[in-house]
Amino acid sequence: MPSPSPLLLIYLGHLYHWEAVESVYEVLTHKGWDVEVYLEGWPERAFWFFKRDRRDRGLQILKNQGVQTTLQFHGPYDWILCTDVPSRAEIFRHTSRIAVVNHGTGIKTVLYRLLRRYSGPPLTFFVEGPHRARRLKEEHLSPPHRIHVTGYPKLDFYHQGRYEGTQILQKWGLDPTRPTILYAPTYKPSSIEQIAASLMEATAAYNLIVKLHPYSYSGWYAPHKHHRLMERWVASHPHAILLPVEEFRIMPYVAAADIVISEASSTLFEFLAAGKHGIIVDLTHEKLRHHDGEPLLEIDPRELLSQSFVHIRNPEELSAAIHQALHPTEAMRSALLQDQKTYFDPNDGHAAERIVAHLEEALA
Numbered sequence: 615m616p617s618p619s620p621l622l623l624i625y626l627g628h629l630y631h632w633e634a635v636e637s638v639y640e641v642l643t644h645k646g647w648d649v650e651v652y653l654e655g656w657p658e659r660a661f662w663f664f665k666r667d668r669r670d671r672g673l674q675i676l677k678n679q680g681v682q683t684t685l686q687f688h689g690p691y692d693w694i695l696c697t698d699v700p701s702r703a704e705i706f707r708h709t710s711r712i713a714v715v716n717h718g719t720g721i722k723t724v725l726y727r728l729l730r731r732y733s734g735p736p737l738t739f740f741v742e743g744p745h746r747a748r749r750l751k752e753e754h755l756s757p758p759h760r761i762h763v764t765g766y767p768k769l770d771f772y773h774q775g776r777y778e779g780t781q782i783l784q785k786w787g788l789d790p791t792r793p794t795i796l797y798a799p800t801y802k803p804s805s806i807e808q809i810a811a812s813l814m815e816a817t818a819a820y821n822l823i824v825k826l827h828p829y830s831y832s833g834w835y836a837p838h839k840h841h842r843l844m845e846r847w848v849a850s851h852p853h854a855i856l857l858p859v860e861e862f863r864i865m866p867y868v869a870a871a872d873i874v875i876s877e878a879s880s881t882l883f884e885f886l887a888a889g890k891h892g893i894i895v896d897l898t899h900e901k902l903r904h905h906d907g908e909p910l911l912e913i914d915p916r917e918l919l920s921q922s923f924v925h926i927r928n929p930e931e932l933s934a935a936i937h938q939a940l941h942p943t944e945a946m947r948s949a950l951l952q953d954q955k956t957y958f959d960p961n962d963g964h965a966a967e968r969i970v971a972h973l974e975e976a977l978a
Contacts, residue, residue, distance in 0.1 A: 623694045625654075626653045629672035634716070655669045690709055723911065741761060767969060769963065769965065798827075798875070820936070868888050875892060
């Protein structure tokens with residue numbers, strides 16, 4: 615009688631986390647693993663107090679893609695793969711093999727805060743490069759977690775050439791002959807209110823794609839005025855589009871755009887990994903703290919990618935910064951290559967294969 619296929623659960627904290635493990639799912643199912651995908655709720659605040667859940671919409675999006683979803687845990691599992699440090703103790707009853715692929719590679723300290731509160735079995739981390747491995751080791755946490763530097767599976771499909779920039783631009787009615795700028799603010803800290811008006815004028819000669827963080831639509835972790843403000847500005851500027859919340863993937867727009875503008879979004883790092891430059895809006899970093907006083911960011915944003923990306927403090931600097939980011943100097947290109955080795959190494963489109971090899975090795 616043949617042995618049963620290994621059973622793995624992918625635990626998603628949010629629909630937009632799916633992109634970080636989609637290539638892993640593809641490799642696992644191709645190799646004959648049984649894979650279930652569990653999606654947590656998708657809260658949205660409406661009418662001040664009422665909270666509705668978009669979870670059903672997220673599940674339907676996954677099902678339309680042919681993904682095997684589940685509403686409950688069916689363990690025991692050979693592995694559970696999470697897109698964040700797990701906090702739901704129920705999953706610990708179904709396996710002691712729990713791995714984490716972080717859903718974003720930014721500089722927020724929330725990953726380490728969650729890890730300090732974690733009380734389950736040892737975790738296996740699959741990380742994107744030397745910087746993340748070093749930072750995790752610096753935490754000196756117990757139990758002793760395992761760390762494997764595999765590269766970032768969220769980048770796999772991009773490196774494999776699965777996204778065609780011209781087709782993406784045409785899909786949204788944008789001119790493929792124009793340079794394209796992606797504005798991808800995070801939900802906290804956000805530069806939306808600071809630069810929205812100036813952004814529209816500074817990008818008038820280009821395509822502008824606005825990709826908000828999903829929380830900026832929810833009213834839960836960010837105010838509804840984030841998306842309402844951008845909706846109002848985009849409506850009066852035909853060169854700009856605002857992607858709907860259902861358009862949760864970011865990597866197709868990394869492929870379509872030439873540069874990115876943000877302040878602390880992980881999208882900055884995804885452009886770095888793609889070999890593209892961008893603009894970082896420096897916010898007042900001294901105020902960027904959690905409720906207990908811990909800094910919100912692990913790196914002073916004024917120092918982040920300081921040689922490879924352009925930094926601005928005032929909206930009036932946008933036009934010149936855009937020109938500089940679109941025409942990087944040799945020093946900027948050299949610094950970008952060095953930053954890639956710090957944050958993304960390996961960076962070749964085969965991260966999922968390395969992750970699956972580690973999962974199989976543990977079972978063997």
